Each structure stands twice: as C-alpha cells, then as structure tokens.
Amino acid sequence: MSKNFNIDSDNDYNHWFDSPYYHILYENRDYKEAKKFIKKILKYLKLDKGSKILDAACGRGRHSIEIEKLGYKVLGIDLSKNSIKKAKKNENENLNFIIHDISIPLKSKFDAVFNLFTSFGYHNKKKDLDVLHAMEKNLKTGGIGIIDFFNINKIKKDLIENEIIIKKNIKFNIKRKVNQDYVNKSISFKDKKKQYNFNEKVNALSLDNFKNYLNNTNLRIQEVFGDYHLNPFDSDKSTRLIIILKKKSQSNK
Numbered sequence: 001m002s003k004n005f006n007i008d009s010d011n012d013y014n015h016w017f018d019s020p021y022y023h024i025l026y027e028n029r030d031y032k033e034a035k036k037f038i039k040k041i042l043k044y045l046k047l048d049k050g051s052k053i054l055d056a057a058c059g060r061g062r063h064s065i066e067i068e069k070l071g072y073k074v075l076g077i078d079l080s081k082n083s084i085k086k087a088k089k090n091e092n093e094n095l096n097f098i099i100h101d102i103s104i105p106l107k108s109k110f111d112a113v114f115n116l117f118t119s120f121g122y123h124n125k126k127k128d129l130d131v132l133h134a135m136e137k138n139l140k141t142g143g144i145g146i147i148d149f150f151n152i153n154k155i156k157k158d159l160i161e162n163e164i165i166i167k168k169n170i171k172f173n174i175k176r177k178v179n180q181d182y183v184n185k186s187i188s189f190k191d192k193k194k195q196y197n198f199n200e201k202v203n204a205l206s207l208d209n210f211k212n213y214l215n216n217t218n219l220r221i222q223e224v225f226g227d228y229h230l231n232p233f234d235s236d237k238s239t240r241l242i243i244i245l246k247k248k249s250q251s252n253k
C-alpha cells in the first residue's frame with residue numbers, strides 16, 4: 001500500500017513535519033547548530049535578561065531550549081503534535097511549549113518573535129501575510145522579529161534535482177524542483193514494506209517578496225544577514241536570508 005501526504009494544503013500540511021521520518025531524515029539538524037546561532041543572535045540583539053521570546057514554529061524546541069538557558073522566558077509554538085510532545089519534556093517555569101498555529105495571534109505580547117530555519121511560506125500568500133500580522137500582533141511596540149529563510153537564488157543555483165539519502169536503513173528518494181513560485185521537494189521511501197510519499201512545498205520567496213509582504217505590516221527591516229555567522233546578506237552567495245524586523249506601532253490590520 002502506498003501513502004501520499006502533502007503539506008501544501010491547509011488541511012493536511014502538517015503530516016511530514018509531524019512524522020517520525022522527517023526527524024530521521026534530518027537528524028543532523030542538530031542542537032549544536034541551534035546553540036551557536038542563538039548565542040550569536042542574542043548577543044547581537046542585546047535583549048534584557050528575562051525578556052519574553054516567542055519561538056514561532058519551534059519544532060522539537062532546539063532553539064527555545066538554548067534561548068531559555070541564556071536567561072530568557074520562552075514560549076515555543078508549533079502545529080506538530082509529536083514535536084510539541086517531545087519539546088514538552090524540557091519544560092520548566094521559563095520554558096513552555098504549546099500546539100498553536102503561527103498565523104493566529106496569541107493573547108500575550110513578547111519582546112521578540114523568532115521564526116527560524118525555514119518555518120515560513122508553507123501556505124498561500126494570504127496565510128503568509130497572516131503569519132506576519134500575527135508576528136506583529138504578538139510583539140510589543142519596539143519588539144524584534146526574526147525570519148530565518150532560505151536564499152532562493154542560492155537554492156536555484158545549487159539545486160540537486162535527485163538525491164538518495166540512507167538513514168536508519170531507510171532509503172529516502174528525494175526529488176527537488178524549483179519554479180518561480182515554489183521550491184518543491186518530494187520524498188519517497190519504503191519502511192516495513194509500506195511505501196510512503198511525502199511532499200514539501202515552500203513559497204519561493206526572495207528578499208523583495210518579503211519587502212512587499214512587509215509593506216502591509218508595521219514591521220520594519222533593521223538588518224539582513226546571510227548566514228548563521230551573521231555575515232551581510234549577498235543574494236548570489238548567502239546560504240540564508242535572515243531578516244531582523246522591528247515593530248513600529250500597532251496597525252489595525
């Protein structure tokens with residue numbers, strides 16, 4: 001029997017991230033990388049100790065855990081029930097996790113909202129804007145937002161169309177495609193005699209696309225970095241597009 005899953009419609013987008021196979025395939029997306037980046041970015045931001053930080057689309061909480069260790073109060077939110085269940089094992093009075101959609105504003109306000117490691121652009125344009133409006137609403141005036149996305153130009157340049165990755169005896173067959181709208185990755189494999197087919201579709205957003213989105217919000221770009229070492233963004237060479245935002249004043253949207 002073959003199972004097909006997509007994360008590109010609002011009803012079933014979560015299957016891939018919620019599946020154990022996502023974590024098997026990307027086991028190298030580790031806590032070491034998160035620790036280094038969080039140390040660097042928090043040093044740059046100079047937020048007061050005890051500040052409230054929202055990790056929007058936190059996955060299993062690798063960044064949230066590091067942020068809390070450095071003296072901040074953290075709430076991690078994600079729609080993946082399995083990831084939140086795992087993250088909750090690390091909870092303490094300054095570190096909490098809940099299942100929540102990042103496009104829906106919370107009741108409390110935060111000093112900073114982080115959206116890390118390509119946790120944006122999985123839905124249609126309206127929902128992308130909802131995510132930015134929720135970020136805006138979740139921030140105190142003067143609060144800081146961070147969006148850490150891929151650099152679409154680099155993705156297009158370095159695209160490996162077909163790849164086979166073997167992890168835990170599972171042969172993942174990965175096919176990638178990029179067009180002007182999407183980066184599409186299909187992941188097929190067999191496990192315990194069952195065939196699985198997942199699909200991950202992310203909007204092919206450039207810095208200019210983000211600028212257009214942000215024109216509809218009260219979030220203003222403060223700085224743009226191009227990697228986890230916080231080097232300046234270069235649209236041809238940078239591995240990441242890391243946008244630092246500041247909330248001006250509350251809009252009515």
Ligand SMILES: C[S@@+](CC[C@H](N)C(=O)[O-])C[C@H]1O[C@@H](n2cnc3c(N)ncnc32)[C@H](O)[C@@H]1O
Binds near residue numbers: 056078102122
């Ligand atoms: C590439 S993973 C990154 C997770 C985490 N930030 C990390 O670096 O480990 C993207 C995450 O976005 C989450 N996600 C996607 N759309 C979401 C939404 N609308 N609300 C909450 N989480 C969402 C997925 O469940 C997944 O955990």
